[in-house]
Amino acid sequence: MTSSAPDDSNITSAHNEPSNKINIGTRRSALARIQADLVRDELQKAWPEKTYEIHAMSTMGDKNQVTPLHEMGAKALWTHELEALLLEKKLDGVVHCLKDMPTQLPANLKIGAILPGEDPRDVLVVRSSLNTTYSTLSSLPASSIIGTSSVRRSAQIRRKYPHLQFADVRGNIGTRLSKLDDPESPYTALVLAAAGLKRLGLDDRISQYLTGKEGGMLHAVGQGALAIEIREGDDEMECVVKKIACWRTTRQMLAQRSLMRTLEGGCSVPIGVETEWVKGETSGAGDGDVDEERFTNELVMSAIVVSLDGADAAEGEIKKVVRNEEDADEFGRDMARLLIERGASEILEKINLNRKIIEAQGDA
Numbered sequence: 001m002t003s004s005a006p007d008d009s010n011i012t013s014a015h016n017e018p019s020n021k022i023n024i025g026t027r028r029s030a031l032a033r034i035q036a037d038l039v040r041d042e043l044q045k046a047w048p049e050k051t052y053e054i055h056a057m058s059t060m061g062d063k064n065q066v067t068p069l070h071e072m073g074a075k076a077l078w079t080h081e082l083e084a085l086l087l088e089k090k091l092d093g094v095v096h097c098l099k100d101m102p103t104q105l106p107a108n109l110k111i112g113a114i115l116p117g118e119d120p121r122d123v124l125v126v127r128s129s130l131n132t133t134y135s136t137l138s139s140l141p142a143s144s145i146i147g148t149s150s151v152r153r154s155a156q157i158r159r160k161y162p163h164l165q166f167a168d169v170r171g172n173i174g175t176r177l178s179k180l181d182d183p184e185s186p187y188t189a190l191v192l193a194a195a196g197l198k199r200l201g202l203d204d205r206i207s208q209y210l211t212g213k214e215g216g217m218l219h220a221v222g223q224g225a226l227a228i229e230i231r232e233g234d235d236e237m238e239c240v241v242k243k244i245a246c247w248r249t250t251r252q253m254l255a256q257r258s259l260m261r262t263l264e265g266g267c268s269v270p271i272g273v274e275t276e277w278v279k280g281e282t283s284g285a286g287d288g289d290v291d292e293e294r295f296t297n298e299l300v301m302s303a304i305v306v307s308l309d310g311a312d313a314a315e316g317e318i319k320k321v322v323r324n325e326e327d328a329d330e331f332g333r334d335m336a337r338l339l340i341e342r343g344a345s346e347i348l349e350k351i352n353l354n355r356k357i358i359e360a361q362g363d364a
């Protein structure tokens with residue numbers, strides 16, 4: 001009934017098949033496959049009469065692990081080959097970590113559904129040989145090397161822990177963990193997303209959970225959430241995936257993505273965010289699950305834009321009633337406006353200018 005195709009050649013045209021067969025695309029990493037299986041299982045529960053096939057494919061982003069991320073056109077690399085198959089109707093939906101999706105999707109594609117979120121936090125993973133000695137960022141000795149290729153992570157850590165150093169680390173989560181533990185490795189610890197580790201059953205590698213309060217680290221926009229990308233106008237597929245969507249997570253994520261879109265930051269720009277539903281003073285009248293919404297219709301968002309060296313930051317926190325997706329979008333724009341008032345544009349302009357100088361010098 002379900003299988004993982006080893007390569008593109010196994011893909012048959014979905015539009016030639018009976019419409020109760022759903023073709024789901026995903027990347028080839030262990031995590032991507034687990035995520036696709038998770039989505040398939042949920043769909044199967046929601047629509048047991050349909051059949052599902054998962055097509056796992058490697059993408060350019062997976063193959064090229066040498067070129068610095070910000071020089072590769074960033075996020076599109078992980079997604080565009082799968083998106084081409086989606087547009088050709090060889091796939092009906094593509095499962096992504098929402099974090100890896102650009103805020104502006106290609107023409108004729110859209111997010112069909114956002115699923116209930118996994119833990120959105122970043123975590124510290126200390127090298128096996130040292131993880132009984134050190135378990136927090138603050139306990140790491142001076143000049144410890146943190147493996148991360150994310151400027152959002154390194155900039156925020158630099159801000160709070162200026163005695164730490166950083167080195168790039170790339171590859172799937174499994175690859176990164178083996179690089180960390182390799183006796184020859186320079187790394188003392190990595191910072192990773194809790195969601196990926198938990199989905200892989202690697203929670204036992206987590207040394208410290210990082211949040212705004214703990215370690216001064218806000219996570220990436222979209223972190224922890226899975227999204228299903230579909231074609232615009234594919235109303236049938238939209239109806240299928242909407243049944244497994246989570247409206248609460250959807251609104252959080254739309255707010256986060258609206259912030260990022262307004263600030264025009266890609267994944268290579270240090271924007272951190274945290275959102276949480278809290279019990280509001282006003283009640284009822286949402287367009288989601290009214291009973292539940294009565295108790296938690298206010299969204300709190302904390303966000304930060306940091307300079308690469310961690311010296312400058314624009315930060316803010318907003319709490320607001322979010323009753324629908326339009327409110328969520330507006331919430332993100334409000335937060336962007338607040339951060340801009342507090343100097344975010346200057347920080348982002350400086351980062352973009354530095355990148356242009358480096359590119360002009362041909363410095364890979």
Ligand SMILES: NCc1[nH]cc(CCC(=O)O)c1CC(=O)O
Binds near residue numbers: 097222
């Ligand atoms: N950029 C890679 C990536 N994209 C999504 C996740 C984790 C899972 C998620 O955030 O949903 C990861 C790994 C990481 O950052 O540690």
